[in-house]
Amino acid sequence: MKALQERILKDGVALNETVLKVDSFLNHGVDAHLMYEIGTEFKKYFENHGVTKIFTIESSGIAPTVMTAMQMNLPMVTLKKQSSKILNGDVYQTTVHSFTKATDYELTLSKKYISQDDRILIIDDFLANGEAALGAIRLVEEAGAKVAGIGIVIEKSFQPGRKMLIEKGYEVYSLARVSKLDAGVIEFVQE
Amino acid sequence: MKALQERILKDGVALNETVLKVDSFLNHGVDAHLMYEIGTEFKKYFENHGVTKIFTIESSGIAPTVMTAMQMNLPMVTLKKQSSKILNGDVYQTTVHSFTKATDYELTLSKKYISQDDRILIIDDFLANGEAALGAIRLVEEAGAKVAGIGIVIEKSFQPGRKMLIEKGYEVYSLARVSKLDAGVIEFVQE
Numbered sequence: 001m002k003a004l005q006e007r008i009l010k011d012g013v014a015l016n017e018t019v020l021k022v023d024s025f026l027n028h029g030v031d032a033h034l035m036y037e038i039g040t041e042f043k044k045y046f047e048n049h050g051v052t053k054i055f056t057i058e059s060s061g062i063a064p065t066v067m068t069a070m071q072m073n074l075p076m077v078t079l080k081k082q083s084s085k086i087l088n089g090d091v092y093q094t095t096v097h098s099f100t101k102a103t104d105y106e107l108t109l110s111k112k113y114i115s116q117d118d119r120i121l122i123i124d125d126f127l128a129n130g131e132a133a134l135g136a137i138r139l140v141e142e143a144g145a146k147v148a149g150i151g152i153v154i155e156k157s158f159q160p161g162r163k164m165l166i167e168k169g170y171e172v173y174s175l176a177r178v179s180k181l182d183a184g185v186i187e188f189v190q191e
Numbered sequence: 192m193k194a195l196q197e198r199i200l201k202d203g204v205a206l207n208e209t210v211l212k213v214d215s216f217l218n219h220g221v222d223a224h225l226m227y228e229i230g231t232e233f234k235k236y237f238e239n240h241g242v243t244k245i246f247t248i249e250s251s252g253i254a255p256t257v258m259t260a261m262q263m264n265l266p267m268v269t270l271k272k273q274s275s276k277i278l279n280g281d282v283y284q285t286t287v288h289s290f291t292k293a294t295d296y297e298l299t300l301s302k303k304y305i306s307q308d309d310r311i312l313i314i315d316d317f318l319a320n321g322e323a324a325l326g327a328i329r330l331v332e333e334a335g336a337k338v339a340g341i342g343i344v345i346e347k348s349f350q351p352g353r354k355m356l357i358e359k360g361y362e363v364y365s366l367a368r369v370s371k372l373d374a375g376v377i378e379f380v381q382e
Binding site for chain 1: 214215218219220221222223224226227249250253254257258260261264265266267268269271301303304
């Protein structure tokens with residue numbers, strides 16, 4: 001997605017070989033019009049994938065996902081990050097490790113919001129090691145539903161997440177694929 | 192807002208005298224079209240308030256706020272909930288008590304995203320005791336900026352938040368004002 005790549009080059013800040021800050025338009029500051037355009041791109045790519053619901057992970061995935069859900073005219077569910085296990089039968093839960101924050105959290109989905117007929121599009125802001133996406137996949141599959149695809153705003157292609165998801169058979173569509181980071185350096189995969 | 196009141200009556204679940212669950216369309220499940228309509232309502236009310244930026248609090252405020260920011264054509268900032276103090280000079284931080292979760296968190300704003308000329312519209316999903324709104328106000332005013340108004344999706348009018356904010360001189364516009372809750376009972380303020 002050209003507008004997103006240009007925005008990353010203009011306003012993104014590469015701190016070192018792994019950290020790309022996009023605080024000014026995606027994570028802290030949010031550019032609502034860019035979020036709408038991101039939704040348009042995801043719709044264009046996934047509209048013939050038989051998607052029945054869109055899932056995202058709180059909280060930076062919410063803005064692009066609500067714009068996608070509106071344009072695809074589909075229900076959306078925000079998977080919640082809980083700090084502790086919920087000990088009742090009403091939810092699916094799985095432990096996810098966050099490399100960024102060096103902690104674990106319990107990704108949580110109410111059983112009410114999924115059925116085995118669902119085909120779920122998972123959208124998230126970043127794909128690096130793939131831990132969050134894998135957690136979302138586990139919840140979808142535990143419910144007997146199918147993953148229709150994974151939509152990523154910014155992929156760090158030099159980290160293992162994409163390759164691991166592809167090898168497991170999932171379709172990954174990333175709007176910006178970053179091939180290299182370093183202090184002041186941002187490069188994209190040439191496609 | 193009639194469509195919102197009807198949705199609360201249809202899909203909201205009052206558990207007791209204080210807890211209203213709106214998981215199915217606002218907090219966990221998200222109805223993107225309803226979020227858009229909420230944005231339209233906030234725009235209609237606040238468009239002549241000289242607003243320069245819209246702030247919300249992660250994470251349930253994000254979906255209605257991004258829809259408002261798009262329609263008002265304004266920048267948006269998501270105030271982050273951190274579990275610990277950030278000890279550098281780049282952020283404004285204030286401690287907020289959450290009655291719902293019985294914990295404190297550090298509401299955080301990068302200094303880059305506010306200036307003293309700003310007039311900030313604060314949008315949040317719920318107003319009960321007003322702790323989160325007051326925290327956001329403290330951050331805005333610490334930066335020397337002005338609060339242009341407070342937009343709330345669902346107000347629990349029987350709790351002290353609204354009255355406290357009004358007494359302090361802030362303008363509060365709530366799309367649904369719940370006057371009474373009890374197991375299976377949801378009533379609205381007659382206006």
